[in-house]
Amino acid sequence: xxxxxxxxxxxxxxxxxxxxxxxxxxxxxxxxxxxxxxxxxxxxxxxxxxxxxxxxxxxxxxxxxxxxxxxxxxxxxxxxxxxxxxxxxxxxxxxxxxxxxxxxxxxxxxxxxxxxxxxxxxxxxxxxxxxxxxxxxxxxxxxxxxxxxxxxxxxxxxxxxxxxxxxxxxxxxxxxxxxxxxxxxxxxxxxxxxxxxxxxxxxxxxxxxxxxxxxxxxxxxxxxxxxxxxxxxxxxxxxxxxxxxxxxxxxxxxxxxxxxxxxxxxxxxxxxxxxxxxxxxxxxxxxxxxxxxxxxxxxxxxxxxxxxxxxxxxxxxxxxxxxxxxxxxxxxxxxxxxxxxxxxxxxxxxxxxxxxxxxxxxxxxxxxxxxxxxxxxxxxxxxxxxxxxxxxxxxxxxxxxxxxxxxxxxxxxxxxxxxxxxxxxxxxxxxxxxxxxxxxxxxxxxxxxxxxxxxxxxxxxxxxxxxxxxxxxxxxxxxxxxxxxxxxxxxxxxxxxxxxxxxxxxxxxxxxxxxxxxxxxxxxxxxxxxxxxxxxxxxxxxxxxxxxxxxxxxxxxxxxxxxxxxxxxxxxxxxxxxxxxxxxxxxxxxxxxxxxxxxxxxxxxxxxxxxxxxxxxxxxxxxxxxxxxxxxxxxxxxxxxxxxxxxxxxxxxxxxxxxxxxxxxxxxxxxxxxxxxxxxxxxxxxxxxxxxxxxxxxxxxxxxxxxxxxxxxxxxxxxxxxxxxxxxxxxxxxxxxxxxxxxxxxxxxxxxxxxxxxxxxxxxxxxx
Amino acid sequence: xxxxxxxxxxxxxxxxxxxxxxxxxxxxxxxxxxxxxxxxxxxxxxxxxxxxxxxxxxxxxxxxxxxxxxxxxxxxxxxxxxxxxxxxxxxxxxxxxxxxxxxxxxxxxxxxxxxxxxxxxxxxxxxxxxxxxxxxxxxxxxxxxxxxxxxxxxxxxxxxxxxxxxxxxxxxxxxxxxxxxxx
Numbered sequence: 030x031x032x033x034x035x036x037x038x039x040x041x042x043x044x045x046x047x048x049x050x051x052x053x054x055x056x057x058x059x060x061x062x063x064x065x066x067x068x069x070x071x072x073x074x075x076x077x078x079x080x081x082x083x084x085x086x087x088x089x090x091x092x093x094x095x096x097x098x099x100x101x102x103x104x105x106x107x108x109x110x111x112x113x114x115x116x117x118x119x120x121x122x123x124x125x126x127x128x129x130x131x132x133x134x135x136x137x138x139x140x141x142x143x144x145x146x147x148x149x150x151x152x153x154x155x156x157x158x159x160x161x162x163x164x165x166x167x168x169x170x171x172x173x174x175x176x177x178x179x180x181x182x183x184x185x186x187x188x189x190x191x192x193x194x195x196x197x198x199x200x201x202x203x204x205x206x207x208x209x210x211x212x213x214x215x216x217x218x219x220x221x222x223x224x225x226x227x228x229x230x231x232x233x234x235x236x237x238x239x240x241x242x243x244x245x246x247x248x249x250x251x252x253x254x255x256x257x258x259x260x261x262x263x264x265x266x267x268x269x270x271x272x273x274x275x276x277x278x279x280x281x282x283x284x285x286x287x288x289x290x291x292x293x294x295x296x297x298x299x300x301x302x303x304x305x306x307x308x309x310x311x312x313x314x315x316x317x318x319x320x321x322x323x324x325x326x327x328x329x330x331x332x333x334x335x336x337x338x339x340x341x342x343x344x345x346x347x348x349x350x351x352x353x354x355x356x357x358x359x360x361x362x363x364x365x366x367x368x369x370x371x372x373x374x375x376x377x378x379x380x381x382x383x384x385x386x387x388x389x390x391x392x393x394x395x396x397x398x399x400x401x402x403x404x405x406x407x408x409x410x411x412x413x414x415x416x417x418x419x420x421x422x423x424x425x426x427x428x429x430x431x432x433x434x435x436x437x438x439x440x441x442x443x444x445x446x447x448x449x450x451x452x453x454x455x456x457x458x459x460x461x462x463x464x465x466x467x468x469x470x471x472x473x474x475x476x477x478x479x480x481x482x483x484x485x486x487x488x489x490x491x492x493x494x495x496x497x498x499x500x501x502x503x504x505x506x507x508x509x510x511x512x513x514x515x516x517x518x519x520x521x522x523x524x525x526x527x528x529x530x531x532x533x534x535x536x537x538x539x540x541x542x543x544x545x546x547x548x549x550x551x552x553x554x555x556x557x558x559x560x561x562x563x564x565x566x567x568x569x570x571x572x573x574x575x576x577x578x579x580x581x582x583x584x585x586x587x588x589x590x591x592x593x594x595x596x597x598x599x600x601x602x603x604x605x606x607x608x609x610x611x612x613x614x615x616x617x618x619x620x621x622x623x624x625x626x627x628x629x630x631x632x633x634x635x636x637x638x639x640x641x642x643x644x645x646x647x648x649x650x651x652x653x654x655x656x657x658x659x660x661x662x663x664x665x666x667x668x669x670x671x672x673x674x675x676x677x678x679x680x681x682x683x684x685x686x687x688x689x690x691x692x693x694x695x696x697x698x699x700x701x702x703x704x705x706x707x708x709x710x711x712x713x714x715x716x717x718x719x720x721x722x723x724x725x726x727x728x729x730x731x732x733x734x735x736x737x738x739x740x741x742x743x744x745x746x747x748x749x750x751x752x753x754x755x756x757x758x759x760x761x762x763x764x765x766x767x768x769x770x771x772x773x774x775x776x777x778x779x780x781x782x783x784x785x786x787x788x789x790x791x792x793x794x795x796x797x
Numbered sequence: 798x799x800x801x802x803x804x805x806x807x808x809x810x811x812x813x814x815x816x817x818x819x820x821x822x823x824x825x826x827x828x829x830x831x832x833x834x835x836x837x838x839x840x841x842x843x844x845x846x847x848x849x850x851x852x853x854x855x856x857x858x859x860x861x862x863x864x865x866x867x868x869x870x871x872x873x874x875x876x877x878x879x880x881x882x883x884x885x886x887x888x889x890x891x892x893x894x895x896x897x898x899x900x901x902x903x904x905x906x907x908x909x910x911x912x913x914x915x916x917x918x919x920x921x922x923x924x925x926x927x928x929x930x931x932x933x934x935x936x937x938x939x940x941x942x943x944x945x946x947x948x949x950x951x952x953x954x955x956x957x958x959x960x961x962x963x964x965x966x967x968x969x970x971x972x973x974x975x976x977x978x979x980x
Contacts, residue, residue: 035970038801042831046804049828050819051811056915060899099890101882130881132868136859137815137904142852151851152815152859497860540881542904662880729860 074104081108081590083521083533085513086121086128087654088184088207088230089254090521092529092591093118093125095514095536102126102514102537110589112527113256120652122255124663128495128512129540133660133731135494135501135509136541145484148502148729155542155552158506162464163556165489166197169462175199176426177461179448183207186510186518187466189550189562190493192418194464196559200423200431201460203442206473210445213755215373217437218384221618224608227388227403228369231525232257235598236264236368239401241361243272243354244368245296245387246375250280252649256525269401270361272354274299276646277674277718278711287354292345292778293644293716293759294376294635300386301632302340303355305332307393312359314395321605322392324617324629331617331629342781343634345713362394364401377748377757382630385618389630392614398600407596409522409530412577414570418554418561428457435754436624444754445474446747452483465492466510466546471499472656472722472739475747475756478699493549496660497729509543511535516545517567520574528594530578532571532585626752635760636787637780641773642696642762643679643717647740650720659725659733670737672707674718675765680708682775685765692766693717693738696787697745700766704738714777717763762787799921805832805967806918810911812960813858813869816850833959836966840959853954867948869910874940881906888936889913896920896928910944913937914964917971930975938972941965 038046077096084091084105092108105125107117138158143149169177175198182191182203194202208216212229219227227233236242237260249261265271265284273285274296282288291299307313308329318325337348344351358365367390373380396402430447431438438444452460463484471477477499484490484503491506501507518533539545547567554561564570568582575581578592585592606612622628638644652667653659673693675685685691687708693701702724712718724739743763747756765772780786808828811820819825826843833840855861858869871885872878889908893899893916900907917937920929945965949958 035974036802036805036835036967038835039831042828042835043801045824045828045831046801046808049804049808049824051807055901056810056903056912057893057898057919058901060894060897099887101886127880130872130883132870132873132879132881133860134881139855139860142855148860149852149856150860151848151855540904540906662878 074098077103080534080536081531081586082536083513083518083531084118084122084125085184085533086125086658087254089257091118091122091255092531093122094590097537100537102129107255108531108589108591110591110593111531112529112593113523113525114259117255119253119255120667121253121654121658121664124658124661125512125514127661127663128658129514129537131496131660131662133496133729134540134543135497135507136543137509138542139507139509141505145490145505146481146503148497148727150507155544158508159552159556161506162491162508163553165462165491166193166557169488170197173459173461174426175423176201177459178464179204179443179452179460179462180464180466181206181445181448181468181470182466183468186516186546187468187493189547190464190466190553192416192561193550193554193557193559195423196419196554196561197557198419198423200425200429201443201448202423204445204448205442206445206468206470208441209755210374210473210475210758211372213374213441213753214380214750215370215384217440217753218381219369219388220440221609221620222385222388222392222615223397223403225406228371228384232369232371233404233406233525233598234366234368235401235404235526236260236269236366237267237526238364239264239269239361239366240364241270241272241358242366242368243274243358244281245274245300245370247368247370248275248279248281248648251651252371253651256527260526264366270357272357276713276716277648278709279648280651287350287357289346289350289354290713292343292713292780293646294637294784295340295344295632297379297383297386297630298335298340298343298632299346299351300383300390301332301335301630302337302351304328304386304390304393305335306337306352306355307359308332313393314363317363317395317602318393321397321602321607321614322616323611323613324615327617328389328629331631335632343632343783345778358394363396363399365391365394365396366401367391367394367396367403369403374750374755374757375759376635377750377755377760379633379635380750380755380757381752382627382633386630389616392616395602397614398598398602398605400599404526404598405600406524407528407594407598408524409528409594410578411520411522411530412574414519414573415563416561417563418559426458430457431754435749435752436626437753441753444749444756445470446749446756447754449474449479449483452486453479461488463487463490465490465500465504467493469498469500469656471503472725472741475741475744475758477741478745493546497727498656499725499727502727502729508549509541510549511539511543511545515539515543517547517571520571520578526596526598528596529591530580530594531591532575532582621752634784637784638715638762638776639696639787640776642764643715643774644759645693645695645740645743645761645763646716646718646759647721648718650722653720653722655722656725656733657722659722659736660730662732665732665736668720670705671720671723672705673738674707674709674712676712676714676716676777677708677710678777679714679774680706683765683772685767685772689767693743693763694766694771695743695745696762699743699745701738701743702735760787799924802971803918803921806914806921808832809960809964809967810914810918813911813914816847816854818847821845821847821850829960829963833963836963838959838962838966843956845956850954850956853957857948857951857953857957865951867944867951867953869944870906871908871913871936871940872906874943885936885940889916892916892928892932892936896923896925926975933968933972934976938968941968
């Protein structure tokens with residue numbers, strides 16, 4: 030090498046450099062001969078190392094295989110041995126690569142240096158971050174008592190940290206938006222009717238073998254869970270008839286034999302009228318009901334006034350269509366899939382009842398434990414884990430945020446709305462610390478303005494996060510979580526029609542300083558002085574679980590990472606015994622009556638839109654999972670922004686054109702970010718629709734920020750379900766602001782007298 | 798001279814690493830200042846506290862609340878995908894392996910700017926002129942200007958602007974020499 034003379038260093042510069050100690054960390058080491066050959070590799074994913082694992086781009090959790098070359102994940106495919114999805118994954122499953130390698134990721138523990146919500150941080154060490162969280166957990170508990178601690182969680186990996194809050198003694202150790210903003214009312218209705226959660230994370234409905242199916246507001250195909258969609262499509266391919274009830278012409282509606290564009294908020298009226306119809310017409314399965322159901326006579330009496338003629342103006346549906354639909358379902362019973370739904374937090378009052386009515390309809394058809402109907406899970410045996418954390422329920426405070434407000438809340442933790450209210454008001458007791466894990470609470474829980482107001486009142490807030498979401502930028506300490514591709518979790522079992530056992534395991538080593546949820550929880554417990562988490566690492570407890578299934582991690586991996594089992598989903602209707610107290614399907618639920626709640630569903634109208642507004646409903650984009658995937662480049666490229674579906678006749682009268690950009694204003698005067706309008710006859714005139722999860726307000730998400738509008742920021746009015754405290758999401762109304770001018774929307778479907786009109790507490794204009 | 802030049806790249810590599818005791822010391826700032834002087838880059842007294850630099854570093858190179866930051870990873874700038882562990886990572890890794898080196902355990906991807914600067918230091922130290930020439934021409938100089946421009950546009954903390962200016966000037970000087978020599 031030639032001498033380099035372009036730089037003239039002074040003697041003092043040479044001395045300064047010579048004296049400099051640059052630490053003793055080695056940056057490079059000699060490469061092994063093997064590593065030196067790495068350059069010559071096959072194209073694409075050929076020759077990659079394959080590791081079986083479990084997806085978490087959504088919570089359906091399909092078995093996958095990660096393909097890795099030179100330490101880099103190059104492709105994700107479905108695990109070919111999976112009986113559920115086989116080699117297939119959806120668009121999101123494919124795009125896990127982009128989550129793993131997103132430069133916007135939270136990379137190191139961060140400490141807030143600016144105001145809450147500002148997103149200014151400094152990187153800190155894990156020791157400092159964990160010590161600070163542990164210190165605050167103890168401090169808040171000592172100062173205000175254990176219930177001042179609250180934990181918002183979602184997903185299996187968040188359950189480890191849940192144990193810390195439980196061991197610290199707070200009743201608020203779990204406040205899952207997955208229940209209180211999603212599946213809670215449906216889960217409760219089915220649990221009480223059938224003795225098991227027919228719909229929760231998964232739906233036990235045999236669409237594959239159905240002769241007819243009913244979907245109420247469920248838009249399979251837009252909500253993509255691979256094996257669920259496949260069963261739906263297989264059912265249709267086998268000739269199943271389909272009835273879809275939805276104010277919007279969804280992807281599923283496009284495949285329907287009968288489509289009923291119902292007035293939003295009146296589904297229970299339709300279901301009760303159908304129930305009465307099949308009872309009075311003798312179309313129900315008398316043998317099945319007599320043998321297996323309890324409360325039929327009470328039901329018959331309770332629904333006798335709900336006729337199709339009564340329902341027609343309420344639901345805004347012709348009697349002939351309603352009759353055609355129920356006759357179609359009855360004709361194909363018992364092999365009918367009365368889909369139990371999943372997201373059910375629609376109107377607050379009446380949500381549990383609506384799903385109870387669906388559960389009753391399935392029972393009257395005898396469509397339970399038979400091919401094509403609701404079926405029973407096949408539990409897959411695995412070893413029991415004992416982490417050594419508190420197993421007993423924490424002591425209940427004088428006034429509980431859970432059961433003292435909603436009698437059936439405690440089954441699922443504390444209602445999120447009550448946690449937020451207590452944090453804002455200090456009543457019935459103060460909540461001063463929030464831990465958040467796996468959920469972007471600001472874009473999930475109704476009225477994000479109240480959520481942010483509550484956060485300002487906290488002594489301390491921390492989260493475990495993968496991306497710098499709105500929740501992260503409101504946190505005092507952010508703990509960088511490893512993605513599902515970088516960590517172990519507990520063993521997964523799938524108890525549907527094709528049962529299997531598999532395990533999530535790291536496909537690549539964690540990026541930056543991210544850590545697994547178990548590691549974080551265990552370290553935190555140690556520092557908080559809690560005797561919790563008996564296992565040193567994930568592999569120890571995974572082996573324990575696998576032992577119960579007669580497996581080891583090695584033997585499981587030798588089998589391709591997955592073991593399948595024979596399903597036992599059906600029952601002889603003559604020997605049916607369900608897991609309710611009576612052992613029968615409960616058509617009338619006495620436990621509800623004991624709490625002064627309706628034991629049999631009643632139709633309770635939800636208020637109609639105020640004049641000038643339409644009801645805002647929302648749903649899923651098939652390539653996104655809420656806000657979680659909005660910053661994913663491949664998925665962002667597929668669906669970068671959302672559109673507002675607006676009825677064509679309404680749009681014409683209001684002078685709004687397809688593709689125009691507008692702002693939405695809700696009944697409380699809150700305004701959205703700009704959103705383009707999709708003018709379509711595929712939505713009712715009294716309703717507008719937008720896919721959920723868009724319109725991120727975190728500037729740190731470089732791809733998602735300000736892309737489309739957030740439905741959540743339009744949901745400021747909510748009502749809690751009186752059974753379990755879930756908060757409603759479809760009780761808000763919007764009108765349009767175009768070029769700064771407020772446009773009242775024409776009313777083309779006025780509500781009948783049975784449905785009162787929403788009256789805003791204070792209807793404002795002017796934008797917030 | 799090569800010994801000093803190697804050390805200068807090691808100095809810059811540490812400068813672009815997260816502020817800790819050894820790279821936030823008076824001795825460290827003193828060396829930076831001397832090198833800046835030799836490069837004819839004006840610089841006043843460098844007197845920063847570790848917390849100040851940590852906040853500035855986090856905002857510029859880790860996560861920034863206005864969404865305006867300069868990721869110090871070549872993959873973000875090369876290959877058009879804008880993600881980590883992409884083309885830049887492959888290129889950098891192949892150069893390291895060619896030189897018989899691989900990064901020691903680190904939490905960052907291998908195409909992290911400090912790692913690449915440290916690699917130059919190693920190449921100079923080990924007299925790997927030809928690899929250095931290609932590493933600069935085929936890799937580092939393809940992305941560093943984009944990183945540098947992005948950083949400048951952010952009106953960054955003056956210390957990191959200084960380090961970037963020094964790096965840019967030095968890379969230009971050395972590339973002129975080694976690329977000319979080997980082509």
